[in-house]
Amino acid sequence: MPACQSIEFCLETDVINPVKRSYRALEAWFNLSFGPAWNPLYNLGTLAFFFFWVVLVSGLYLFIFFDTSIAGAYASVEYMTHEQWYMGGVMRSLHRYASDAAVVTILLHMLREFSLDRYRSFRWFSWFTGVPALWFVITLGITGYWLVWDELALYVAILSSQLMDTLPIVAGSMTRDFLVGHLTDRFFTLMAFLHLLGQPIILVVAIWIHVKRLSHVKISAPRGLAVGSLLALLVLSIIKPAESHGPADLSSVPLVLNLDWFYLNVYPLVDQWTAGQTWMLTLGVTFLLMILPWLPPKKRGPAAQVYLEACNGCGQCADDCPFDAIDILPRTDDARWSHEAVVDPDLCASCGICVGSCPSSNPFRQRNQDLVTGIDMPNYSANGMRTQTDAALATLIDKDTGIVVFGCDNAYEVSRLESEGIAAVSVFCTGMLPATLIEYALKKGADGVFVTGCRTGDCYFRYGNVWLDQRFEGHRKPRLRGGAERRRIRIFRGAETDGKKITQALAAFQKEIAELDDIPASNEVAADDARVSQDG
Amino acid sequence: MGSKIFRLLLQAVNYSVFMALIWYFSLYPTYRHLDDNQAVLTLAFGHAAKRIAECATRSADELAELAPNMRMAIDCPRERSPLELEISLDDEPVTRLTIDAPGLYQDQGVDVYRDIITEAGRHHLSIWMNDDINIEGPTYRFDKTVNIEPMQRLVVSFDANSGGFSLQ
Ligand code: HEM
Ligand code: SF4
Ligand code: SF4
Numbered sequence: 001m002p003a004c005q006s007i008e009f010c011l012e013t014d015v016i017n018p019v020k021r022s023y024r025a026l027e028a029w030f031n032l033s034f035g036p037a038w039n040p041l042y043n044l045g046t047l048a049f050f051f052f053w054v055v056l057v058s059g060l061y062l063f064i065f066f067d068t069s070i071a072g073a074y075a076s077v078e079y080m081t082h083e084q085w086y087m088g089g090v091m092r093s094l095h096r097y098a099s100d101a102a103v104v105t106i107l108l109h110m111l112r113e114f115s116l117d118r119y120r121s122f123r124w125f126s127w128f129t130g131v132p133a134l135w136f137v138i139t140l141g142i143t144g145y146w147l148v149w150d151e152l153a154l155y156v157a158i159l160s161s162q163l164m165d166t167l168p169i170v171a172g173s174m175t176r177d178f179l180v181g182h183l184t185d186r187f188f189t190l191m192a193f194l195h196l197l198g199q200p201i202i203l204v205v206a207i208w209i210h211v212k213r214l215s216h217v218k219i220s221a222p223r224g225l226a227v228g229s230l231l232a233l234l235v236l237s238i239i240k241p242a243e244s245h246g247p248a249d250l251s252s253v254p255l256v257l258n259l260d261w262f263y264l265n266v267y268p269l270v271d272q273w274t275a276g277q278t279w280m281l282t283l284g285v286t287f288l289l290m291i292l293p294w295l296p297p298k299k300r301g302p303a304a305q306v307y308l309e310a311c312n313g314c315g316q317c318a319d320d321c322p323f324d325a326i327d328i329l330p331r332t333d334d335a336r337w338s339h340e341a342v343v344d345p346d347l348c349a350s351c352g353i354c355v356g357s358c359p360s361s362n363p364f365r366q367r368n369q370d371l372v373t374g375i376d377m378p379n380y381s382a383n384g385m386r387t388q389t390d391a392a393l394a395t396l397i398d399k400d401t402g403i404v405v406f407g408c409d410n411a412y413e414v415s416r417l418e419s420e421g422i423a424a425v426s427v428f429c430t431g432m433l434p435a436t437l438i439e440y441a442l443k444k445g446a447d448g449v450f451v452t453g454c455r456t457g458d459c460y461f462r463y464g465n466v467w468l469d470q471r472f473e474g475h476r477k478p479r480l481r482g483g484a485e486r487r488r489i490r491i492f493r494g495a496e497t498d499g500k501k502i503t504q505a506l507a508a509f510q511k512e513i514a515e516l517d518d519i520p521a522s523n524e525v526a527a528d529d530a531r532v533s534q535d536g
Numbered sequence: 537m538g539s540k541i542f543r544l545l546l547q548a549v550n551y552s553v554f555m556a557l558i559w560y561f562s563l564y565p566t567y568r569h570l571d572d573n574q575a576v577l578t579l580a581f582g583h584a585a586k587r588i589a590e591c592a593t594r595s596a597d598e599l600a601e602l603a604p605n606m607r608m609a610i611d612c613p614r615e616r617s618p619l620e621l622e623i624s625l626d627d628e629p630v631t632r633l634t635i636d637a638p639g640l641y642q643d644q645g646v647d648v649y650r651d652i653i654t655e656a657g658r659h660h661l662s663i664w665m666n667d668d669i670n671i672e673g674p675t676y677r678f679d680k681t682v683n684i685e686p687m688q689r690l691v692v693s694f695d696a697n698s699g700g701f702s703l704q
Contacts, residue, residue: 033546040550100558155569162649173647176580179691179704232551240559251704253576253689258563268567 016496023115024497027455036457038225044109045211046221050229051105054098058091059196066147068192069185073149074247081243093237096260099141101233103262106134114292118460121300122323122349124293125213131289133206140203141263143195149188152257152264154248159270166275179250213347215324216463301350301428302378306341308332310360311374313339316477317354320431322462323347326354326375341375351461352377352432355385356468359478361434363389377428385427385437392423393445401514404441405506406433407452410460412499414452417506422450429453431464435471435480438489448488448513450506455493465493488513570653575684577623577652577661581694584645585617585637585667586675614643617669624662625654648694656686663692663701676700 016024030039040047065088067076080088110130113119119127142160146153161174177187211217220226245254259267269278304325318326318341325347328339341354354375355361361373361382371383389404396402399421406425407414414424427433430453438449451468459465470476472491492505570576591612599607616637623631631652638644663678676694678701684690691704 030550033543033550035543096562097555097558100562101554104554104558165647165649173580173582173649175649176582176647179578179580179689228547228551232555236555236559242562251689251691252687253570255568255570255572255574255687257567257569259567260562262558262561271569 017115019115021497023112024495027458027495031455034225036455038222039457040105040225041108041112042457043218043221043225044105044112046218047225047229048102048105048109049219050221050226051098051102054094054230054233055102056200058095058098061091062088062095063196066192068147068189070149070188071185073147073188074244077148077150077244081241085241089241090234090237093240093242094233095144096242097233097236099144100260100262101229102137103141106137110134116460117298120293120298122347126210127293128290129206129210129212131286133203133210135286136199136203136206138263140195140199141260143191143199145260145264146191147195148244149248151245151248151254152259153245154250155254155257156264156267157248159267159275162270162275163278166279213324214462215322300348303345303348303350304343304352304354304375305378306343306375307372308335308340310372311337311341311358312360313337313341314359315339315341316359317341317357317375320353320357320463320467320476322351322353322464323349325349343375349461350377350379350428351464352380352428353461353464353467355382356432356434356464356471357478358382358434362436362478363434363440364436377432380428382434385425385433386440388425389437389441390444392425393441395423396421396446401447401510401517402445403448403450403506403510403513404446405450405452406430406438406441408432408454408460408464411454411493411495412452412502413496416499417452417503421510422506429459429461429464431459431461431467433468435478435484439481439484442484442488446488447517448490448509450509451489451491452502452506453493455495455498458495487516570687573656573686574653575656575686575688575690577625577654577684578689578691579621579623579631579648579650579652580691582645582647583619583667583694583696585619586669587613588615588617588669589613614641616643616645617667619646619648620666621648622664623652624664625659627660627662630654654684656684656688658683661692665694665701 027039027041030041034040036042062080065076065080065084067073077092080092082089113123113127142156145156146160158175158178161178164174221229245257259265266278266282269281273281312335313328313331315328318328325344327342327344329342331337331340333340355373355377358374361371361376363371363382363386365371371381371386373382376382392404393402396404401421403422404425405414405417405422406427407417408429409415409426410429414426418424430451433451438451441449453465453468454460456465456469467476469491471478472480472489474480490505490509492502492509494502591610594602594609594611599609618637619633619635621631621633621635622629631650633648633650635646635648636642637646659682661678661680661682663676664674665676666673667675678692680703682690682703692701693704694701
């Protein structure tokens with residue numbers, strides 16, 4: 001049903017929740033400053049990895065000069081900070097500030113997944129395993145502050161011992177051991193071991209599990225972002241070098257402490273409340289975070305299904321699946337191909353991207369019968385997309401300039417773009433579109449095809465819009481063939497908050513196409529290859 | 537070109553905000569642990585309180601009432617008394633604790649840890665402790681006039697074998 005009379009008068013009327021709206025505004029600001037490829041919000045995972053690298057390299061340097069004994073630790077850190085400020089001091093500051101930057105990045109990463117509702121349903125696993133990873137990061141920072149063995153370290157050590165004493169697992173009292181000076185070098189060496197080796201290894205394993213259900217996980221940050229962040233950290237390290245408090249002294253209590261709130265935020269609570277109450281709060285928050293994906297749960301659609309009669313085992317779907325849900329295994333029927341696709345329904349996110357990957361989804365096949373493709377969605381098949389496209393084309397038959405809009409509803413709801421001369425076909429993800437379906441729409445009478453969906457760099461299903469671009473540009477199979485006239489195709493992306501921009505871009509495109517069709521065919525410039533892709 | 541420089545400027549603004557945020561929250565707001573003229577009295581020790589009753593010899597009648605495999609001539613209860621503790625500064629009680637012995641059979645030693653924030657200066661410190669449910673009043677007492685410096689942590693420990701409370 002057309003949502004509005006004429007496309008120019010289509011205005012946003014929906015109420016988008018304020019968290020999402022603010023997040024989108026921040027994202028738009030970063031798109032303006034960095035462009036989509038370097039947008040930090042699209043690179044939070046890789047940025048966290050980058051900061052971990054900086055922490056690792058600077059940490060290795062610190063380790064060379066660090067004395068892992070109680071007696072020598074403080075002095076060795078002071079030496080680096082003051083005597084060797086130009087190198088050891090910078091490394092120390094980089095080590096601290098990159099760790100803090102990692103926390104900010106991880107918190108933004110959580111905010112992003114949460115505000116865009118990317119933590120429930122098939123994403124529960126990533127969210128659920130992210131929470132312990134966050135614990136490992138924070139506790140790694142805590143043991144780091146411990147190693148400096150200054151007043152702050154002693155404060156952290158005593159309160160941490162109080163926290164440990166509350167747990168039934170530790171026999172005796174750690175806190176008492178600290179105060180009566182029974183705390184031996186051995187214990188300090190244990191902390192050093194944890195911080196330098198034990199905890200980092202646990203963290204790496206935790207992150208490996210965290211991304212285990214995803215494919216094409218990006219590890220390295222875009223170069224521009226890495227260089228910029230490193231420069232910024234260096235400048236900060238030079239103008240505000242990290243320093244220690246006074247040396248730890250068991251017989252005195254510091255009046256004022258400069259706490260690193262990114263890591264040491266629970267300690268004032270232990271002071272104000274009891275250790276038991278602090279545990280209740282932190283464990284309560286952790287528990288709540290972990291069950292968040294089920295508050296309330298979100299249903300996922302049915303998993304993709306393989307139709308062996310149309311699958312030749314080419315492996316394109318397995319390569320494209322963003323959630324690692326497809327395996328290519330030896331054939332189980334007597335077809336002449338050696339392999340076949342197999343879907344693991346537990347991992348499948350029902351994104352439909354594999355339908356767009358399969359060469360058998362070509363709508364020019366099986367014209368007079370139902371289209372059967374190699375891998376298909378039970379609730380919206382390749383055949384269904386062809387039928388919808390046919391229906392859209394039918395509504396445009398008597399229009400001067402008929403445009404078919406293809407798009408997904410994870411961003412701006414495409415049916416709201418329908419108006420005079422514009423018909424919309426909604427798919428799960430634009431990555432679900434077989435490139436041949438675009439060609440089909442143009443050959444069967446559309447004057448132009450407009451594709452919209454999530455902002456570039458921000459696909460709801462991770463890689464749908466990336467694959468679409470690559471198929472259109474000819475870098476990924478199945479490619480958009482030469483038969484589809486490029487200037488009649490426009491890609492314009494935008495978020496749910498970009499309705500106005502999308503609407504305007506669509507109106508402008510419709511106008512361009514109308515002008516194109518006014519020019520007699522003989523005068524047309526030779527078909528250029530100007531696929532125009534823009535962003536809201 | 538112009539737009540490239542504009543973008544770099546915007547990026548510089550973003551990086552500056554990010555770094556300012558990191559620097560600030562890695563140090564501030566400062567956390568005030570104590571006021572200028574305060575000090576801490578820390579009570580830190582472990583102690584196993586007395587059993588609630590002495591071992592008793594069972595009479596023949598009592599023995600006969602028990603299951604054959606439980607007929608021990610001597611009955612030793614494992615349960616320990618709760619530890620009662622009161623700390624006063626200048627004859628004003630500042631902390632009063634009653635701690636039950638931990639463990640499934642309430643038979644284990646108690647670990648005590650308390651930080652008591654106080655004004656620095658001269659104080660009369662008195663501690664009163666009872667570790668035996670069968671005795672009324674204190675089983676251990678400690679009285680001393682102490683001079684506490686601002687920021688000082690004065691640790692009060694206890695060891696039954698060396699006679700009770702002591703200052704470190
Ligand atoms: C501890 C450091 C962390 C690192 C290094 C990290 C890194 C990553 C990376 C690289 C991805 C894949 C992104 C992509 O390629 O699309 C990812 C996904 C995800 N992370 Fe984290 N993460 C961390 C912590 C967390 C935390 C604390 C949470 C939430 C509690 C979380 C929630 C998620 C979710 C829901 C996804 C799925 C995104 C998707 O399916 O598109 N992560 N993380
Ligand atoms: S629907 Fe999406 S998640 Fe499921 S198998 Fe296909 S590409 Fe993978
Ligand atoms: S893309 Fe199609 S033909 Fe290729 S393996 Fe997957 S289902 Fe089979």
